[in-house]
Amino acid sequence: MFTGLIEEVGKLRSASRAGEAMVLTIEASHIVEGVAIGDSISVNGVCLTVISFTRTSFQADVMPQTYRHSNLKDLKPGSKVNLERAMAAGGRFGGHIVQGHIDGTGVIVSRTVDANAVVFAIRAEDEEPFAKYVIPKGSITIDGISLTVIRAEGGSFAVSIIPHTLAQTALYDKQPGDTVNLEADILGKYIDHLLNYRGSEGNTKPAGRGGLTASFLADNGFM
Numbered sequence: 001m002f003t004g005l006i007e008e009v010g011k012l013r014s015a016s017r018a019g020e021a022m023v024l025t026i027e028a029s030h031i032v033e034g035v036a037i038g039d040s041i042s043v044n045g046v047c048l049t050v051i052s053f054t055r056t057s058f059q060a061d062v063m064p065q066t067y068r069h070s071n072l073k074d075l076k077p078g079s080k081v082n083l084e085r086a087m088a089a090g091g092r093f094g095g096h097i098v099q100g101h102i103d104g105t106g107v108i109v110s111r112t113v114d115a116n117a118v119v120f121a122i123r124a125e126d127e128e129p130f131a132k133y134v135i136p137k138g139s140i141t142i143d144g145i146s147l148t149v150i151r152a153e154g155g156s157f158a159v160s161i162i163p164h165t166l167a168q169t170a171l172y173d174k175q176p177g178d179t180v181n182l183e184a185d186i187l188g189k190y191i192d193h194l195l196n197y198r199g200s201e202g203n204t205k206p207a208g209r210g211g212l213t214a215s216f217l218a219d220n221g222f223m
Contacts, residue, residue, distance in 0.1 A: 001086060001087050001097060001098065001099060001100075002042045002047070002084050002086060002087055002095075002098040002099070002100055002144070003084070003087050003093055003094055003095035003096070003097075003098060003146060004084070004095030004096060004098045004139075004141050004144065004145055004146020004147075005084065005094045005095045005146060006082045006083065006084055006144060006145055006168060006169045007030060007031055007083055007084050007085060008028055008029070008030045008031045008083045009080050009081070009082060009083065009168070009169060009170050010026045010027055010028040010031065010043075010080070010081050010082075010083045011026070011027045011028075011078060011079070011080055011081070012024060012025070012026055012027075012075045012076065012077055012078065012079045012080075012081060013025040013026065013027050013057060013077060014077055015075055015076075015077070019064070020064035020067040020068060020073075021061070021062065021063060021064060021067065022061070022062040022067060022072070022073070023051075023059055023060070023061055023062070024043070024048070024059065024060050024062060024072070024075070025057055025058075025059050026043065026057060026058055026059075026060070026081060026083070027056060027057050028056070028057060028058065028083055029055075029056060031058070031083045031084075031085060032053050032054070032055065032056070032057070032058055035050055035053050035058060035085075036050070037050055037051065037052065037053075038050065039085070039086065040085075040086040040100070041058065041060065041083060041084070041085055041086070042082070042083065042084040042085075042086075042098070042100045042144045043060065043072065043081050043082070043083060043144070044070070044071060044072065044081050044082050044143045044144055044170070044181050045070075045082070045098070045100065045102055045141050045142070045143050045144030045145075045181040045182075045183055046062075046066060046070050046072060046100060046102055046144075046181060047086075047099065047100025047101065048060035048061070048062065048066075048100075049061065069102065069104055069105070070102055070105065070181050071105055071143075071179040071180065071181050074179060080170040080173060081170055082143050082144040082145060082169050082170050082171075083144075084144055094146075095139075095146030096139040096141075096146050096185065097185075097186050097187070098141050098144070098146060098183060098186075099183065099186055100144075100183075101183065102141075102181045102182060102183045103129075103130055103133075103182055103183055103184050104124060104125060104126045104130060104181075104182055105124075105125050105179050105180065105181055105182060106122040106123055106124045106125060106142075106179070106180050106182045107122065107123050107125060107177065107178070107179055107180075108120055108121070108122055108174055108175065108176050108177065108178050108179075108180060109121040109122060109123050109156065109176060110176055111174070111175060111176055114160060116162070116163055117160045117161060117162055117163075118160070118161045118166055119150070119158055119159070119160050119161075120142075120158065120159055120161065120171070120174070121156065121157075121158045122142070122156065122157060122158070122159070122180065122182075123155060123156045124155040124156070124157075124182060125179075126155075127154055127155020127156075128155070130155055130182065130184060131152075131154050131155045132188075132192065133184035133185060133188040133189060133192070134149055134152045134155075134157045134184060135149060135152060135188075136149055136150065136151055136152055137149065137150075138152075138185055138188070139185045140157070140159065140182065140183070140184060140185065141181075141182065141183035141184075142159065142171070142180050142181070142182060143169070143170060143171060143174075143180045143181050144181070145165065145169055145171060147159040147161070147165075148160075
């Protein structure tokens with residue numbers, strides 16, 4: 001689990017490709033301190049497993065599923081990436097619950113200055129399933145960064161970035177037309193699943209059109 005607070009901006013040294021599989025070699029300094037084989041590191045919001053490392057870099061596999069549904073396939077040598085190690089049990093929880101299991105990608109529609117902030121408007125590439133999880137003042141993860149939604153309409157939304165976050169993340173270089181990884185708030189996804197599905201003896205069945213209903217609550221002792 002991650003918090004969405006970026007620890008370091010790394011740089012892609014190389015990407016060894018075999019079809020839709022890749023091995024990424026990423027230059028980093030702080031992030032590799034105390035690292036071990038098998039540790040999880042969020043790379044642009046994608047949870048990857050360390051398969052080797054040196055004092056100045058680490059390597060991680062990218063499987064086809066990740067390749068198809070993230071912007072990691074767009075990386076080129078020299079590309080900057082946001083990095084975060086998995087949260088320690090005694091660490092500060094400064095962002096929100098981030099799994100590193102992205103829901104898909106979005107495209108930056110615009111980037112505008114608002115006093116000391118920069119507002120990014122983003123459109124989810126697969127709008128229909130994503131839109132219901134994005135709410136004003138709710139949390140969202142963009143390329144691994146924990147951010148707050150300031151407005152949302154359908155599959156499009158906007159976030160406002162303070163100077164510190166912009167300067168300390170790879171978002172600094174992102175421009176309209178660039179692709180970003182998106183992860184909706186896990187709490188919303190679980191609530192949506194529980195409201196629309198209920199299981200019986202280990203079998204999960206659709207609860208029917210309308211999801212949670214008054215009759216369902218009454219039948220199960222909630223009313």
